[in-house]
Structure formats: C-alpha cells, structure tokens
Amino acid sequence: MRLNGVASVGGNKKDNRQAFLLQYLEQNHYISLEEIAHLCSVTMQTARRDIMALETTGKVRRIHGGATIAAPMDVGTYRQRRLDQAAEKQAIAAFVAETIPDNTTIFIDTGTTCEAIAAALLKNRQGLRIVTYSLRVASLISENSDFALAIPGGFVRAVDGGIFQEDTPDFINRFKFDYAVISVSGIDDDGDLCDDDRTEVAAVSKALDQSRHKLLAVDSSKFGKRALVKLGGLDIVDAIITDKAPAPHILDKIQALNLQLHLCETGDRHSS
Secondary structure: OOHHHOOOOOOOHHHHHHHHHHHHHHHHOEEEHHHHHHHHOOOHHHHHHHHHHHHOOOOEEEEOOEEEEOOOOOHHHHHHHHHOOHHHHHHHHHHHHHHOOOOOEEEEOOOHHHHHHHHHHHHHOOOOEEEEOEHHHHHHHOOOOOOEEEOOOOEEEOOOOEEEOOOHHHHHHOOOEEEEEEOOOEEOOOOEEEEOOHHHHHHHHHHHHOEEEEEEEOOHHHEOOOOOEEEEEHHHOOEEEEOOOOOHHHHHHHHHOOOEEEEEEOOEEEEO
16 A cells, blocks of 8 residues: 555645545554655655644554554444455354354454354354453344353443453453454564554453463454554464465464464365
8 A cells, every 4th residue: 555556635745645644544553654754755754744743633643653543443434344354254254163162161352353253153153151342242142042141341332342441351351261262453564463452452361361272363454454552472372263374474473383374265265
C-alpha cells in the first residue's frame, strides 16, 4: 500500500497524504516516521508535521518514532471486517471446530474470526464448557443448551461486544482450559502478537497461562501488521491456524520455534 495506489481526495497533496495515512492506520494500527517518508516520498520533517496535524483532529496519537490510531474502531469498520476474508475465516473456523474434541473446556477470544469459530463449534461439537468475554460469542454459544457458558460481568464495548471491567483477568484466571482459542489485530515483522487494548491483552494473557493447548486463529491479512499493545512472541502459542502462509521472514520464525502451522485455504486445507 503506497500513496500512489490510493484514490485522491482532491488536488491538495497534504490532504491526500493525510487521508492516506488515516487509511493506512485503520488497517495497520501503527506507522513509523520512516514508513511515512518512504510510502509518501516525503522528508522525515514532513512526515512529522503530518502526524502532528492529524493528532489535532483526535484521530491519531503520536508515540515515539511514529503514530497509532487514536479513535476506537467504529461499528461500520467492524461490520466490514465480518465481510473481509469471510470465506477464509469460515475455513479457519471449520478447522478449529474439527480440532477441538467434545467435552472439553475452552477459552474463546473476541473478534470476527472467533465469532465464526463459535458458530462452527455450535454446529459440530457437544458437551463443551466455554469461557469468553465476548458477548457476541456468548450469544452464539448460548443457543446450544448442551454447552456450559461463563462470562464476566462489566461494561460492554459496543463495537465488538467485548465485556470488560478491572477484574476481568482475575475472572478468567479462576478457570483451567483444555484449549485457548485467540485472535489478534496483527503479527508484526518481529514475530510479536499485538492487539489494540491493554485490558484485552491482560485477559488473553491469563487465558493462555491457564490453557493446555493454545491456538492462534488469524486470517493472513494480519501478518505484517502491528498494533499498540504487545501480547507476546509467537512462542506463547502452540499452533497457528490461518488461510495462507506468511512472508518468508515470519515463516522462518514459526519453523524455528517448531510451531504447528495449519493452512486452511478455501476448499483445500493442509498442515505443515
């Protein structure tokens, strides 16, 4: 994604650049000054001025060496995520549902991929005991009277139905899981799993600590993306379920850690 590949919003180069930067941040969550200079063919000083200007709108927050998106994701963007990579998410969900046995205890993360997984489990599994902080996942799971379901109390995040309060990580820490199924906003080029919300990362970290098997379910668009909060390195999970192999430098890290990588391309699933 480069500036010359994005539709112009008018004749003003600065406005076009800043519109591009907002679009990039919505998709990738973070951009460095060096990336701005490279992608927009401008100097570092111009890149810094653009970030300062965007910060005054309240949509962008400056951090050391770059910027991150400041405004929370809107409902329209989240709905679009359900449509983006929809077939790939369905394939990933089907694989996860086949992997998890009946009568097991599971933690399920929030997000559109995890919602697809919840729907697949509902159709294919029996006797599950599920803990989640996603109201939308819980709503799907609750349709099966054969499942036991536990959710924390707290405020509901309207955009994705996440339930949070200060002691949500403590609530999750009371359980032991056979499987933790998580998703993330991005897996950056360093091999770090990242998300956008510190409280959410704390909750997921507790679930991983309490789980025997740790599954990362992400569509391939998440590889190479960064987000504000680091969850951990690739070594905090046992297996990655995705639709396409990542770039070679990330694939090398996965193989060096001897992680299971399951590729669930639409209509053709295999493992490596």
